[in-house]
Amino acid sequence: MSETVCEIASRLLSIDSFESLSQSVLEHCLLDGGRFEAGRFGRDQHSSASAGAVLNGVASVPCVPDQIRSRTFELGYSLIGTDGRLKGHDEHPDDGTTSWSLAQVLLGIARAPGLRYVESPRFHNALMRLLKLQNRTTGAWPLREGDIDDVSFAFYPVLLFDRLVRRGSSHARHVMEPLRATARHLLDTASGIAPTNMVLAVSALDRIARLGELSKSQRVQYLAYKTRLNSCLVDDDGGLRLEDLTLHNELQPRWHSVTWSPLLYGCTRAWGGVQSGHNLQIADRLISSFDEKEGGWLGPSRSVGKASSWASSLGVLNTYLLARDLVAAKISAEEFLELTQSEHSRRRFDIVISFGGPDRAVAQEVRDRLVTAGLRVFFDFDFRHNLLGEDLAVTLQDIYFRRSRYAVAILSRSFLKSKWAGNWEWRAVLARMNSQQQGYLLPYFLENVEVPGLNPTIGFLSSDHVSPREFAEIVVQKVTGAFDAQFR
Known part of the structure; x- marks a missing residue:
């Protein structure tokens, strides 16, 4: 497939030019006087929160000419005063410095090429104002001092801190402890929140984990939350939750x-790849x-009206990311649109793992890597509460035959x-293999054994040559569509 990202994006939206759409949005x-449209196009009111969406959304998409993007970043930077205060809404010009708005605008400015803006005194002062808003005892991020706090408010600060650290900014030393406090807050609150907010929380924890800022016990807790989230994104009937x-x-x-919810693709895209059931539906x-x-x-409003600035800005970004993922996976826009309407999009699990009891340690190691990569994994220990009291012959048949994309079998x-x-799991695997031509079984041999019903021409990997973690890495690449050349 030789189509470019922008060509794929155009075909997904059934428009002539994604580049033209991006520039139009x-x-x-952008309003006169260095302002950013607050809501509906044509409203002519400024909002710095919407400015953050523009900077992190459409202005960060390469389809927009560099000169226009640079000008937009400059306008975003001009919203910050020398004292670090953020320009407010037109109706409340002196009250724009909320944690929500400030984190988004600073993150957007940090996306500009180079470190000219990031290392400026103005950026430093704004960052210090943001850090002062955090409750260091709980790690939470109140909207303002004495105002509400919500787990969603932690999302943009984490993205900002992650970017500053990875870019080698001098501000990295200021954000590490706030980052760790945010991790504690997210882990303390993630168990009792709605799936939508849990997506934001786990996406933030993904970044903190990649920076190596989770302790061993925190990492176990994070993986448990991620497992639970990935297993509940799609319900038993295949609907997106x-x-x-x-x-x-x-x-x-x-x-x-x-x-x-349509703008969550940027968070979930790495969880199972573009063909994962939840990503297809998002x-x-x-x-x-x-x-x-x-x-x-238009955004979440059901009413007829003008398009929304923030929804359109982030809609452009998410469409671009989707198109880029399709190019990487070598899937055309037409093939993908067909997939979104197929039974494939209703699969609850990306991977089911079948193993004998004595091989649990190997299965656990494989499971941990798959979960870290964002795959939705059925692993018996994680679903004891679902399996308790059920007819396991019926339940496992349903999971292996109908509700999974791939099956890993650890053979010994x-x-x-x-x-x-x-017995029961293997019967379901064989039935599934007989019902579809596309590969389903991913075998991993711990010992040289003959497995009844297994076609000897099916590609496999062996522990003689590949460790459990290496096998899991290859499974991630297979399932997410990164490449499948090693599975022969």
Whole structure:
């Protein structure tokens, strides 16, 4: 497939030019006087929160000419005063320095090439104002001092800190302890929040984990949350569980925000790859909510009206990321659109792992790597509460035959002797293999054994040449579509 990212994006949205759409959206978002459109196109009111969406969304997409992007970053930087205060809404010009807005704008400015803006005194002062808003005891991020706090408010500070650290900014030394405090806050609160907010929390924890800032016990807790989240993104009937969430405060000046589920693709895209069931359904929401007549995305509102600045800015970004993932996976726009409407999009699990009891340590090592990579994994220990009291012959048949994309079988004498792995689970695997031509089984041999029903021409890997972690890495590459040349 030789199509470019922008060509794929154009075909996904059924428009002539994604480049033209991107520039049009950006033009509608930029107002006179260095302001950024607050809501609907044509409203002519400034919002720094919307400015953050523009800077992190459409202005960061390479489809927009560099000169226009540079000018946009400059305008974003001009929203910060010399004392670090952020320009407020037109109706409240002196009250724009919320943690929500400040973190987004600083992150957007940090996306500009080079470190000219990031290493400036103005950026430093704004960052210090942001850090002072954090509750260092709990790690939470209140909107303002004494105002509401919500787990979603931690998302953009983590993205900002991650970017500053990875770019080698001098500010890295200031953000490490706030980052660790945020990790504690997210781990303390993630168990009791809605799936939509949990996506933001786990996505933030992904970045903290990559920076190596989780302790051993925190990493175990993080993987447990990620396992639970990935297993519940799609329900038993194949429906996506993510809903739009609205948040508002009760203090003056009044404030509200919406977490719009079609824009979560940027968070979940690495979890299972572009063909994962939840990503197919999120992408379908993203594509279907585009309004060609209005030249953008209206956002969560069901009413007819102009496109929204923040929804359209982030809609452009997420569509670009989706198209880039399709190019990497060698999937055309037409093939992907067909996939979004197929049974494939209703799969609950990316991987099921079948093994004999004595091989649990190997299976656990494989499972941990798959979960870290964001795959939705069925591993018996993680779903004891679901399996308790159920007819396991029926339940496992359903999971292995209908609700999974791939099956990993860890093959050994223990597997063959197992009542469940070598019997009921293996029967379901064989039935699935007989019902579809596309590869389903990913075998990993711990011992040289003959497995009844296994076609000797099916590609496999062996522990003689590949460690459990190396095998898991190859499975990640296979499932996410990165490449499958090693599975022969």
